[in-house]
Amino acid sequence: MSGFVKYIFQAAVSGLQNQPIINVVLNVSISNITDDGCDKSTYTELKSLKVLNLGFNDMSDAVLSHLKGLINLESLNLDSCRIGDKGLVHLAGLVNLQSLNLSFTLITDGGLRHLAVKRIFALISQHL
Secondary structure (H helix, E strand, C coil), X not given: CCHHHHHHHHHHHHHHCCCCCCCEEEECCCCCCEHHHCCHHXXXXXXXXXXXXXXXXXXXXXXXXXXXXXXXXXXXXXXXXXXXXXXXXXXXXXXXXXXXXCCCCCCCHHHHHHHHHHCCCCCCEEEC
């Protein structure tokens, strides 16, 4: 991720921190975000985030460990990211998740079974 893109991304995230739980949306798809640009501190204070679009970025399973605290998240798009089965364990705590897009990722049937066992009950829509 270029320094400029990383700066813009982190500025956008810091502007959302501690916002009330309304419909807070962060769309950073196709933004050249990599694992290096997404550390835990980036997402720690985004408790009010409801929609997160990270699609078409060069991110791996490592990023998903930083998302597990986003307990109000209702929609997550990881389309075309390098997400595999290992990262799915971090999504199990997203109990309000209603829409999950895992299209064109490295997820296998085994990974999907793991999600089913963890029972993400609110999940209404999934794109695989």
